[in-house]
Amino acid sequence: MNRVDGxxxxxxxxARGIGGMSAQVLAQGGAKIVITxxxxxxxxxxxxxxxxxxxxxxxxxxxxxxxxxWAAAVKFATDSYGGVDILLNNAxxxxxxxxxxxxxxxxxxxxxxxxLDGVFLGFKHCIPSMKSRAHMWAGGGSIxxxxxxMGLVGGARQMAYCASKGGVxxxxxxxxxxxxxxKIRVNSVHPGFISTPLLMGEMERMExxxxxxxxxxxSNIEAMHPLGHMGKDLDIANxxxxxxxxxxxxxxxxxxxxxxxxxxx
Amino acid sequence: MNRVDGxxxxxxxxARGLGAMSARVLAKGGAKVVITDMRQTDxxxxxxxxxxxxxxxxxxxxxxxxxxxWAAAVKFTVDTYGGLDILLNNAxxxxxxxPLESLSxxxxxxxxxxxLDGVFLGMKHAVPVMKTRAHMWPGGGSIxxxxxxMGFIGGTHAAAYCASKGGVxxxxxxxxxxxxxxKIRVNSVHPGFIDTPGLRxxxxxxxxxxxxxxxxxxxxxVSRHPIxRLGRDEDIANxxxxxxxxxxxxxxxxxxxxxxxxxxx
Numbered sequence: 001m002n003r004v005d006g007x008x009x010x011x012x013x014x015a016r017g018i019g020g021m022s023a024q025v026l027a028q029g030g031a032k033i034v035i036t037x038x039x040x041x042x043x044x045x046x047x048x049x050x051x052x053x054x055x056x057x058x059x060x061x062x063x064x065x066x067x068x069x070w071a072a073a074v075k076f077a078t079d080s081y082g083g084v085d086i087l088l089n090n091a092x093x094x095x096x097x098x099x100x101x102x103x104x105x106x107x108x109x110x111x112x113x114x115x116l117d118g119v120f121l122g123f124k125h126c127i128p129s130m131k132s133r134a135h136m137w138a139g140g141g142s143i144x145x146x147x148x149x150m151g152l153v154g155g156a157r158q159m160a161y162c163a164s165k166g167g168v169x170x171x172x173x174x175x176x177x178x179x180x181x182x183k184i185r186v187n188s189v190h191p192g193f194i195s196t197p198l199l200m201g202e203m204e205r206m207e208x209x210x211x212x213x214x215x216x217x218x219s220n221i222e223a224m225h226p227l228g229h230m231g232k233d234l235d236i237a238n239x240x241x242x243x244x245x246x247x248x249x250x251x252x253x254x255x256x257x258x259x260x261x262x263x264x265x
Numbered sequence: 266m267n268r269v270d271g272x273x274x275x276x277x278x279x280a281r282g283l284g285a286m287s288a289r290v291l292a293k294g295g296a297k298v299v300i301t302d303m304r305q306t307d308x309x310x311x312x313x314x315x316x317x318x319x320x321x322x323x324x325x326x327x328x329x330x331x332x333x334x335w336a337a338a339v340k341f342t343v344d345t346y347g348g349l350d351i352l353l354n355n356a357x358x359x360x361x362x363x364p365l366e367s368l369s370x371x372x373x374x375x376x377x378x379x380x381l382d383g384v385f386l387g388m389k390h391a392v393p394v395m396k397t398r399a400h401m402w403p404g405g406g407s408i409x410x411x412x413x414x415m416g417f418i419g420g421t422h423a424a425a426y427c428a429s430k431g432g433v434x435x436x437x438x439x440x441x442x443x444x445x446x447x448k449i450r451v452n453s454v455h456p457g458f459i460d461t462p463g464l465r466x467x468x469x470x471x472x473x474x475x476x477x478x479x480x481x482x483x484x485x486x487v488s489r490h491p492i493x494r495l496g497r498d499e500d501i502a503n504x505x506x507x508x509x510x511x512x513x514x515x516x517x518x519x520x521x522x523x524x525x526x527x528x529x530x
Contacts, residue, residue, distance in 0.1 A: 173529040180491035180526050192515070226445035227517060235515035242507050250457070250500035252492055253529025257519040261445050264438040264518025 003245040005030030007137065008081040010073065012036045012064050012122065013091030015043035017196035018146060021233035022088055022240045027055030029241055031086065034077045036062035056081075064091045064118030070125040083129040085137065086244045089119040089145040089168075094198060097157040108160045115164035116171070119145050123175050123186075131182045139249035140183030144240055145172055147188040149259050165190075169255060176253030185252035187243050192259030193221045194231040226261030268510040270295030272402065273346045275338065277329050277387065278356030280307035282461035283411060285314075286498035287353055287505045292320025294506055297346045301327035301338050302356070329356045329383030335390040348398045351509045352391040354384040354410035354433075359463060362422035373425045380429035381436070384410050388440050388451070396447045404514035405448030409505055410437055412453040414524050434520060441518030450517035452508050457524030458486045459496040491526030 009026045013019040014035030020042070023033045027050045035057060037043050043059045050057040060076045062069050077084050095111035096103060123143060130141035150158055151165030169188050176186040193199060207214035222229050239258045242248055257263060274291045278284040279300030285307075288298045292315045300322060302308050308324045315322040325341045327334050342349050357380045363372065388408055395406035415423060416430035434453050441451040458464065471478040487495055504523045507513055522528060 176526050176529045177491050180493065185492075226442050227448075227450075227515065228446065231515040238512035238514075239516070242512065247503035247507065248523075249503075250492065250496045250523050250525050251504070251521075253526040254522040254524070256516075256521065258513075258515050259519070260515050261441050261518040264441050 003029045003241060003247065004086065007031045007085040007244070008034070008077060008083055009086035009088060009244065010034045010036065010077050010084050010126065011088040011090060012062065012118070014088075015039040015046055017198060018191070018194060018233050018236045019088065019090040020046040021237040022090065023057060024050055024053070024055070025234070025237040025241045026086065026088075026244060027057055028053060029245070031244070032081045033057035034060055034073070034080060036060045036064070036073050037091070038063060064089075064122065065113040067121050067125075070121045074125045074129060078129055083133045084126050085130065085133055085141055087122055087126045087130070087143045088240055088244075089122045089143070091118060092146060092164075094202065095160050099157055100159050103159055111160040112164050112167075115161070116167045119168050120171060123171075127179065127182075127184065130184050134183035137246055139246035140185055142244045142248070143172075143175065143179075143184060143186040144243050145186075145188045146236070147172075147190045147255070149190055149192050149257070149262050151188065151190055152255070152257070152263050172255075173253045180252060185243075185248065187248075187251060187253070188255050189236060189239050189243070190255050190257040190259060190263075191236050192225055192231055192262040194233060194236060196233060199230075224262055225259065226264065229260070231258060231260055268294045268506060268512065269351065272296045272350040272509070273342060273348050274298045274351035274353060274509065275301065275342050275349055275391065276353040276355060277301050277327065277383070279324075279353075280304035280311055282463050283456070283459065283498055283501045284353070284355040285311040286502040287355065288322060289315055289318065289320070290499065290502040290506045291351065291353075291509060292322055293318060294510070296351065296509070298322040299325055299338070299342045299345065301325045301329075303328060329354075329387065330378035332386050332390075335386045339390045339394060343394055349391055349394045350398055350402065350406050352387055352395070352408045353505055353509075354387045354408070356383060357411060357429075359466070360426055363424075364422055365424050368424060376425040377429055377432075380426070381432045384433050385436060388436075392444065392447075392449065395449050399448035402511055404511035405450055407509045407513070408437075408440065408444075408449060408451040409508050410451075410453045411501070412437075412455045412520070414455055414457050414522070414527050416453065416455055416520075417522075417528055437520075438518045445517060450508075450513065452513075452516060452518070453520050454501060454504050454508070455520050455522040455524060455528075456501050457490055457496050457527040459498065459501060461498060464495075489527055490524065491529065494525065496523060496525060
């Protein structure tokens with residue numbers, strides 16, 4: 001559809017799941033893609049899929065919690081493709097489901113270092129390149145961060161996760177205001193439960209602990225979504241592509257909620 | 266782009282402004298469009314534009330506050346194109362700025378009848394037809410209502426307008442929950458200040474009261490949008506098209522805010 005034709009996208013956690021599918025959709029839209037992740041093998045599979053569909057993509061091994069690796073990732077994108085126009089902060093973890101009073105500071109900090117600090121570092125290191133290129137596009141540069149319904153509503157035993165996702169939501173708004181004069185738009189996407197390797201892995205672990213536990217968990221989750229099912233990677237990737245395109249030229253500082261109605265009730 | 270290829274859309278207030286541009290974008294996407302409005306001359310011009318661009322559209326004269334006319338408008342759409350898949354509740358009035366204590370019940374009710382009752386009636390009369398066709402599309406049927414930033418925040422001397430737009434926002438959520446099992450998605454779009462004929466309607470009145478008042482109003486409005494400009498019709502039309510398409514198959518019961526960052530601060 002060439003809706004992001006000629007743009008360069010850097011996607012964290014791009015090896016699989018939401019990141020992997022977003023990479024494929026943006027590539028189909030004509031963007032050149034840098035996938036960053038710690039999962040090299042899975043990234044290889046995603047790269048192969050993109051290339052088989054005629055797209056252009058590279059992989060960079062990257063821990064989003066590390067500031068010097070952010071600098072290196074952006075340099076890699078600039079050396080490979082000339083700069084960055086679209087940043088998708090997708091890398092994230094689910095984290096501990098311990099009750100609040102048992103949550104260790106270490107566990108809290110670890111999750112925040114990836115889910116929140118990693119997003120801040122992404123903004124900080126991509127902005128110089130994005131500023132120099134924003135004039136090329138009717139809708140300017142586009143920073144998109146994957147938050148969650150848990151950045152809108154709370155959940156028991158999700159302290160660090162909710163804090164990180166709510167943080168991403170408001171960091172997004174602050175950055176949007178600051179970067180608007182530079183023609184860089186900043187928005188967050190809030191998925192409901194999505195059938196991703198992250199979630200499916202969690203349910204498998206539950207099944208192993210106790211037969212039927214994972215399946216009941218899945219049914220319960222499905223029932224919480226008015227549409228009656230979980231979302232797919234593609235549902236989020238399509239929202240990402242919309243925000244990355246010039247179709248969203250007047251959208252900044254806002255939340256795009258893709259949750260099958262979860263937060264409507 | 267054929268993103269709504271084969272679908273049938275009914276767009277209220279489709280003669281000019283947001284409605285007309287949305288009709289054009291949907292038609293370019295492959296939808297057949299019924300424009301409804303009270304403005305026949307402007308509607309004729311919009312039909313011409315759509316047809317010149319290779320699209321298919323028809324006009325039906327329609328007062329959205331009138332329930333009989335809603336039944337007739339839906340019947341016209343079914344008779345002309347065979348059904349209904351996309352309803353865009355766009356018709357609305359801004360109304361004169363009035364202090365709360367001098368706002369007449371008549372003026373309040375008039376605004377509600379168009380901006381809120383009209384949206385309810387649209388949903389009520391479109392849904393039976395939409396239900397029969399929802400299975401045809403991966404993303405089902407799609408009802409989109411134009412709310413406003415004033416569906417999130419208040420404004421002085423805008424009591425009725427804010428009440429109507431906030432009402433549209435929550436009516437949307439209630440309908441989304443109720444219609445999810447029928448595979449009909451329901452969302453609201455919240456524009457910031459958009460440069461439309463509707464916005465400019467106040468120009469003569471403002472300038473009569475005080476020279477240059479309208480330009481000061483516009484300059485003030487621009488300054489409240491971090492992006493540094495007012496919105497354009499197509500900014501809203503593109504968001505409408507996204508929600509109408511199957512790209513938004515997991516999006517329901519939510520608000521798409523297209524406001525240049527107005528609400529982010």
